[in-house]
Each structure stands twice: as structure tokens, then as C-alpha cells.
Amino acid sequence: MSEPVVRVENLRKTFVVPERDAGMAQALKSLIRRKTRQVHAVEGISFELQPGEVVGFLGPNGAGKTTTLKMLSGLLYPTSGEALVLGHVPSKRQRELLRRITLVMGNRNQLQWDLPALDSFELNRAIYRIPHQQFREMRDELVELLDVGDLVRKPVRNLSLGERMKVEFVGALLHRPQVLFLDEPTIGLDVTMQKRIRSFVAEYNLRHGATVLLTSHYMADVEALCKRVIVIHHGRILFDGPLSALGDTFAAYKTIGVVLEDGATNLESYGDVIHRDGDLVTLRVPKAETSRIAARLLSEQQVLDLTIEEPPIEDVIELVFAQEA
């Protein structure tokens, strides 16, 4: 196996936040004696990313995803532990590293608001010291991939959210980064725009062999892009492995879809009926009993069709998040 692109070892981040009760008396009291509390955002996580991997980084709000991404991109100093990205310590913010990574955050604008995106691209060329020829080639490639030909000539403030996100991607990738940290890149976008961003990330990964660490609350993003997922909750890693194995680990059930001759038949004795649509009935059954229940259904009922499925990834994630770390 080649050298990992990202190596994280027992990484921790603790924030010290001030707190006080409401009211003027408490406000005055806080002037004299300021109360603080420690928030353990990330609690000793470890993982590695190999070159070219696209990994989903999942967790509920406040789980520590964004804090981790910010530590890996050099925005935050870790409280303890070690992080290496492309062999560099991110918190040192060395130029050699910053030229090879990017962090894209959904709903965050890094382009000049009043000017066409082309002007911001030009500025990025100067900042990243990209030779003119390579800059033009990369810019044109990204503009074509994201189909933003005319948009880059409009002032950024006149673009819709989805259009802005696409030109943000162009700006963030002009320096051809090898590591992409994507924090909710499709948040707030419509379904078509989400698909476009997804296919773009996949294509960029394919063309440039980039390593991608992606957080998203849209499971469609994760399913489309990531073979591997890391699940974080309360600052700790709960799962790190293939997406396909997530259900095996966390979901204690499967779903059986049966099409009956008579859709009104009562199937409560076989499992939980979670959906009924005409003659199609969907049952939730304990994983260990799936084959036995399926056999019973086939022998005892007039079954026209039967399918056994893993639970939807959204449901599995919901189960994961419901667990205590």
C-alpha cells in the first residue's frame, strides 16, 4: 500500500467557551468572574486516507466533522494528537501544503462579491503562483466540466446559490489540489445541481487522482461518491469501513418487500409493516431471521414477488446517530 495522503493519530480539539446565565446581574458578574466551560469537539480520532480515495465523513450536527476538516486544512490548531496531510503538519500552514489542498464549504463565498468570477480566478492565479499557460488550461477544463461558460462573466452577487457554488468550485480547484476537503458542498442546492456537483467531484477525482474527504447530510452524495465512510459522533469515530458494511454493523434488521395476490392480507405476524402500497407490502424483520421469515411468507402466502433489501442508508445513519458514542 502506498504512503497515506492523510494520517490522523489520536487527534483532539477542545474549545474553551464562555458561558453565563441570562440577565443583567449575571452580565455584571461575568465582568468580574468569567465562567468558561470546555467543549470537547474532537476526542482522539485516528484514521488514514490513501491516494485517490473518496471518503464520506458522516455525523450529526456538532459531531466534530467540520472541526476535523478545519484542523486538516490548517485553520485550527489541534489541542493534542497528530495530523499529517501530504507529509506536512497542517497547523504550520506551510506554503507547500496550502498549494496542494483545498477546503470547500457549502454556502461560503470566497470569490469577490461585486466582480465577475473571472477576476477572482485571476487573483487566485497570482496567489497560488500558477503559470499562465497551466492556469488557462485548468480554468477552461473546470469551466467546461461544470458548464459555467457564461456565468463566470457575471458579477458573483448576481448568481443563484447553485451557480455560485459551481463557480466556487472552479475557484477552489484552479491550483489543481491533490487533497479536497468538502464540507457540505451541496447544502441548499436543488436536486439537479446536487447531481451536477457530485458528478463533477467524481470526474475530478478520476482525472486528477485527488483524495477527497467529504461531509454531507445528503446520503445521495455519499452513496454516489464514497466507497468508504467514517462515522463520527460526539467527537469519536464510531465506524470506519466500506459503505456497504455500514448496514451490517449498525442495522439489526432488513426489509422484505412482498407483492401479494391480496394486498389486504395481514402480515403483522411476520414483522413490522412499514409500508403498504396496493399489493406491495414492506416489512422490517430482524436480520438474523430474514431467511426464515422469507421462507414462511413464500410457503404460507400467495406471493407474486419477494425482494430482500438492506435498509436504506438514511435509516442506517439515523440508527448510528441515535447511538451514544
Add this chain to the structure above:
Amino acid sequence: MSVAPYPEVGRVRSFLDFYATMIRTAISSQVQYRVAHYFYMLGMVAEPVIYIVVWTTIAKAHGGSVNGITAGQFAAYYIVWTLVRNMNVVFGAPYWEWRIREGELSGQLLRPLHPINYDIGWFAGSKFVNVVLWIPIGAALYAVFHPTLSPTVLQGVVFFFAIWGAYFLRTFIQSTIGMLNFWTTRGAAVFDLYMTAELLLSGRLVPLKLMPGWVQMISNFFPFKWTFFFPIEALVGNLSTRSLLLGLAAQIGWTIGMVVLFKFAWRAAIKRFSAVGG
């Protein structure tokens, strides 16, 4: 297979390239809002016009001058003041809080260039627009108040460098104070204190020559007078060649000192950055 990063353009060339691009970008952006910008500049003229009216009235009432400064010299001082004030507009200390809160700093930290470069480049670019917009304002003030102004070539050259020296010095003073925002959200109080000190000790409110001796003495221990009083005096005063050159040297010395102080403050501040704004 991973693609290798792009080769880098040379350090000096790319540094100049960045500043040229940033200045062009700033000019383009300022031009977008030229009307609003112009009204802002007109608003800024109110302060010196009040000073001119007050001091010329006092001078006339005192037989033509106050402490040897004539009405025409007051007019010259405050008309040049308007240009120096525009040159002294920099990224202000309180805006560091906004920059942190809105996530702008996070975006800048991701790039392989210190954020102070964006401020220097951006505000330097805006000066080109400011100066063009200032010309008719300066001409109108000249026509109305009849200043006594006949600088030598050397004074003009020193003035050119002095206004840029003032710009760099004030940038680093404000940015160093701005670092307080990494420790407290109540930095505004410190900034108000700074503004008061600057107002009194820089020559912004009153030419320093009119201040009591002890105020003039105190002003020598602070950098403020090199941001207002010196550039103005370089053009309108009677400074000797030696004083003019020593003034530029003092500006450079104070700027280097503030750069060192800023770097020290930045190193400590950035470790406290919690990237709350995104």
C-alpha cells in the same frame, strides 16, 4: 495516479504579480460603486472644512495668524489633510472581528499568502480611485479657501513617499491592534482609546505646532504624527531637506517596528483562532 502540483512562478515575480492583480481587482471593485464612493469622500470633507473655517476665523480675529500660522497656511494644511486622510484609510482594527465572524479569515488562511497582503493590496488599489475622485474636491477647496501652497520639487517627492509611508505605517498599527479581536470581543474600547490618542497626537485635529509643548513632546514617543502631521508638513511646511529625509527615515523605522510587533501578535493570535465563522 495523482497529478503533481504546478511548478511555481518565481517568488519576487509572483509577489509583484499578486499586488498588480490585487490592485487591478480593487480598482474594478471600487469603480462598481463609484457614486456611493464619491458621496463617502464628500462626507469626509466635512471634518477638515469645519477646521478650516474655525481656524481661519480665529487667525483673522488675531490679526492674521495663530502661533505664526496664517489663514492661508491653515487652508493649505487642511486641504492637504483631505488627501492624506484618504491615503490613511486602511483595513481598520475593529473589522478584524467582522473578518473572523463572517468566515473571511478562514478563506484567506487557506491560501498560501499572509492575509495582511490582501489588505495592503486592496486598499492600495482603492487609493488610485480615491486620488482621481479627490482631484475635483481638492480643486474646489483650493478655489474657495485660497491656500498658501508653493512646494518645491523635493517637497513634492517627499510628500509622495510620505503618504505611502503613512499608509503602510497606519496599516500595521491598525492590524496590530486588530489582533486583540482574537482574545476579546470587547476590543472596541481599546480601539476608541487608540482613535483618541491618534486624534490628539497625530496632527489630525490640530496642527501639532499649536499643541502645548508637553503634548508635542509626548507625540515624539508615538507613531501617530508620522501618519498625518509629517506628510502634511512635508508639503505645506518649511521643513529643511534634512528634516524631510529624517522624517521619511522615521516613517520607515516606525513601520519596521510595527511590522515586527504585528508578526509577533499574529503568531500568538492565530493559535487562538477558532474559525467560528466558517
